[in-house]
Amino acid sequence: MALPLPLPNVSSLPSYVPGARAAASGTVPIKLSSNENPLPPLPSVSLAIAAAGASVHRYPDMYAADLVNALARRRGLPAENVIVGAGSVAVLAHLLQAYAGPGREVVYAWRSFEAYPILTALTGATPVTVPLTSGGRHDLNAMAAMISERTAAVMVCSPNNPTGLAVTADEFAAFMDRVPSDVLVVLDEAYVEFVADPAIVNGNDYIGADAWQTHPNVVVLRTMSKAYGLAGLRVGFAYGLAAILAPVRACVTPFSVSSIAQAAALASLEAETELLERVEGIVAERDRVRAALAADGWSIPDPQGNFVWIAAGERTAELVAHLGAQSPAILVRPFTDEGVRMTIGVPEHNDAALVALAQLGWRV
Numbered sequence: 198m199a200l201p202l203p204l205p206n207v208s209s210l211p212s213y214v215p216g217a218r219a220a221a222s223g224t225v226p227i228k229l230s231s232n233e234n235p236l237p238p239l240p241s242v243s244l245a246i247a248a249a250g251a252s253v254h255r256y257p258d259m260y261a262a263d264l265v266n267a268l269a270r271r272r273g274l275p276a277e278n279v280i281v282g283a284g285s286v287a288v289l290a291h292l293l294q295a296y297a298g299p300g301r302e303v304v305y306a307w308r309s310f311e312a313y314p315i316l317t318a319l320t321g322a323t324p325v326t327v328p329l330t331s332g333g334r335h336d337l338n339a340m341a342a343m344i345s346e347r348t349a350a351v352m353v354c355s356p357n358n359p360t361g362l363a364v365t366a367d368e369f370a371a372f373m374d375r376v377p378s379d380v381l382v383v384l385d386e387a388y389v390e391f392v393a394d395p396a397i398v399n400g401n402d403y404i405g406a407d408a409w410q411t412h413p414n415v416v417v418l419r420t421m422s423k424a425y426g427l428a429g430l431r432v433g434f435a436y437g438l439a440a441i442l443a444p445v446r447a448c449v450t451p452f453s454v455s456s457i458a459q460a461a462a463l464a465s466l467e468a469e470t471e472l473l474e475r476v477e478g479i480v481a482e483r484d485r486v487r488a489a490l491a492a493d494g495w496s497i498p499d500p501q502g503n504f505v506w507i508a509a510g511e512r513t514a515e516l517v518a519h520l521g522a523q524s525p526a527i528l529v530r531p532f533t534d535e536g537v538r539m540t541i542g543v544p545e546h547n548d549a550a551l552v553a554l555a556q557l558g559w560r561v
């Protein structure tokens with residue numbers, strides 16, 4: 198019997214590979230595989246989550262008005278310049294749904310965030326991938342050169358997942374000068390709060406009426422999943438010109454940001470100072486981990502997110518197996534024959550990883 202036929206662009210999709218998780222039983226592993234914040238919610242955020250739980254028989258505010266207003270206010274913008282979604286991956290999906298599609302192209306660097314090929318293919322658009330430089334950086338000149346009249350959107354991931362390297366402000370400015378104003382540029386800054394190098398681009402400089410006069414086509418994508426520690430609740434957002442965001446809003450699944458997620462996001466914005474102090478601690482750990490690995494002879498590209506990239510190449514599987522064989526097991530995110538992305542955890546977990554990596558005695 199013939200079955201309903203999925204669209205070819207859907208049936209040929211690669212599936213998203215999530216970071217490894219703990220098995221149902223046995224010792225709890227050290228999970229450094231998903232770039233999560235290793236610290237649990239602040240008490241004030243947990244309380245807001247619990248309080249919101251008492252009214253889940255009601256639908257959430259479809260427009261997440263309080264959250265949108267809070268996000269807009271902190272940048273001095275009206276609400277029309279903000280969109281929220283169930284994770285920034287969802288916001289990106291809606292952006293691409295509104296602007297990409299069959300006959301249009303989407304340009305992005307590769308290797309980069311693995312949601313990009315999936316979300317692009319889902320729209321029916323053609324992906325145009327531009328290899329990272331041999332050092333693992335975005336090649337923005339090459340990306341600008343790939344823009345044609347078919348290009349709907351360009352994704353720039355800074356800091357880049359999984360290599361950790363970020364785009365400088367100068368590089369991004371030069372790039373923007375080459376991109377036509379009718380091509381959407383999505384600056385994906387999922388890790389911006391962890392950036393320590395002042396030379397790195399900050400999307401805040403591309404937000405607001407003045408900035409949009411020069412470059413109306415930039416949308417800055419942010420998330421509450423990493424620095425704000427709400428990965429399990431799914432809240433992402435973006436800043437952009439109202440005329441660009443209005444059609445995106447039409448693509449959003451109604452009520453997709455739950456009432457609990459909205460409450461937790463609001464409570465997190467209120468506790469921002471405290472949360473960003475914790476981010477400083479993670480950044481200090483990142484620098485400690487990188488320095489320790491460098492002292493052991495590993496060559497780690499300048500990490501600007503909450504993770505480090507170990508370019509193990511064809512020894513990737515061996516490295517992952519070695520970490521997995523520790524007790525407790527250390528889970529990281531492998532990229533076959535390319536390398537390993539290891540999230541910065543709490544100090545004792547990072548120490549366990551450093552000890553295990555030192556046992557290998559490799560120089561990569």
Ligand SMILES: *Cc1c(COP(=O)(O)O)cnc(C)c1O
Nearest residue numbers: 284285286310358387420422433
């Ligand atoms: C983690 C990550 C996101 C955030 O995803 P959410 O859907 O907000 O959890 C977005 N972009 C990149 C590059 C990421 O690594």
